[in-house]
Amino acid sequence: MNIFAKTGGNMTNRRDFLTGSAGLAGILFCGCGLPRAAHAAAAAPHRLPVTVAGKHVKTIDVHSHCLFHEANALMGDEAAKLTPPINGAQQAFMTVEDRARAMDAMAVDMEILSVNPFWYGKERDLAAKIVSINNDKLAALVASKPDRFGAFASLTLQDPALAVTELETAMKKQGLGGAAIGDQVAGSEFSDPKFDPVWAKAEELGAVLFIHPEGVPELNKRWAGNGWLLNTIGNPLATTIALNHLIFQGTLDKFPNLKVLAAHGGGYLASYAPRDDHACFVAPSACDPNIKLKKQPTEYLNQLHFDALVFTPEALRHLVAQVGASQIMLGSDCPYPWELHPVDAIMATDSLSDAQKHAILGGNAAKLFGLKGVG
Template identity: 25%
Template sequence: MPTIAIILGGIKLKLVTVEEHYDTDRNIKEFNQYSEVKNNNPRQDQLRPDLVDFSNKVAYMDKYGIDFQVISDAGNSPQVLPDQYAVDGAHAQNETLAENISKYPDRFAGLATLPANTPDEAAKELDYAVTKLGLKGGIISGSVNGQFLDDPKFEPIFAAADKLGTTLYLHPGVISNDQKAMLYDSKAYNALGATMMAGAMWGWHMEQGIQMLRIITSGIMEKYPHFKIASGHWGEFVPMFPERIDGFSPIITDLPLKFSDYYKRQVYLSPSGMFTAPQMQLVLTEMGADHIMWSEDFPYVQSGNEVRQFLEQADITDAQREAIAHGTAETVFDLK
């Protein structure tokens, strides 16, 4: 992996970002044709060149000093297609991702799209993607047709990830219409306001925090201690509450460890372009730099020089900076 030489206190800081995204023309066409979930980004057509063309990604990385990206498809992915299209769609998406990575092996690694609503097929695809295509884990976006991942039907996915010792990235997804209507629609503001509140402003992240709470509380990490979870947006609210959750957990579970023990053992966090000092300090306090990675959420977020400058200028030690910039990601995604 090349190092872009930007000097910080005499140290050349290598920068790896881990929640960066791509798409394919085939998936865009199938999503528009078959998906019952609305496009969750109104700029999708505008962003197409940066999603589809990997040379655009490299040019952006070179311009702003990003050495390496871990790429995945999120949101408008084959995961949300009807089952009869999701399996083949996810497989095609992963084949294309691996082909693109092969052209730039020193700049990209990838995470597999999983047809999560067909868990046995998702487990097979994860195994194939990791063992045959060389991808570094899988990604699941939001709840799955309104179902949370603690449902026993999804256990094959966790069993496969555990056997492989790999990482699942839990990315936000579009929440259900029922959730949106109950929690976010209001006569006090317009429909666009409700959509934003239910999505990138708040709702996606709250639902994904609930996803994490349910996964750990249901005992999945007790049963499967060898897989890892990556979580963006500074942990989707969860790092604010581990002590509170620990206090109530004995009422609802008899797991041998506290919620926070599982969380701090198997979960790794990144900012997803939320370059904000208070959240960074909170997550550092709760998790430590060895559980923090860096991410921009490209191309949905394009922060330019801030991607590197925020981390370079952050009020942290050089050792923490190195871990967050590349060391943790290299461990979590086996980039060495």
């Protein structure tokens, strides 16, 4: 299947995608790197189909990325900066068939694709064009291979009213499962009331909101030096800040049925969550007396969802202890080689029961996204 030709025009409903292949043209993905990372298991990795205690499980990776050349091109000279300095990323654009082969090698049946938002700082009309391209192409892919791909919509969150419309179109007409969002929008926290209409619509539609961090630019000077600290520390920290704002500002009380999925195990929140329960007791002057939370801060972790991209069995054991196995899902960060064998990492966690492994590998995601016949 050759998908390198460019296309024009927007598709407006899922039937259009199912009856034609034009929307697939121009879809390009950063490829999942196949060289084994140093931390990968030495034994032969799991292959499809994956079974737990003799029972087949459809493995669903909720944290995997893609990019589209047509959308990137709208960024002009900045487009080159959108591919991060990751081993092999510049050379790893591939066809849908290549991505499917890489998924097979990772023992992943299905990916829920997302595009990390690079348009929040752009003027509204340019951002809307980028979002339209992303969503049209994601919808085309999902419609053509629904057994292998789902997707999070992109949103023009700098215009919340437009984002509401985009989310409704994505869910009702394009067959997408929710939206991928950053950790803030050009300096505005998601707890800002101006975003409430977006969260209200997401709650109404049952849309999953995937929080993927974009770093903490205020600390750019401190990220200098060895270790790629911009990502190593900055990304988990950004997610931690975003989630804490949603908790402490009462946003999760306003929208108790909001489906929030946090990347990278939710950052550092689960590692030191009990400190949150003490903050306003120790320093009441640093807290707003007008915000009266309905629960202890740590209790909100049990209504959030997290990927399992925490690398070691001990880290996953701790995450499960903090938030519950029912809230955790398989995540690889594909195409970036953080975890080349994500299924193996979960299977190697002896503290998990077979039922918990089955749930994390695919059952939880199937339930969250309402995937019928899966789980």
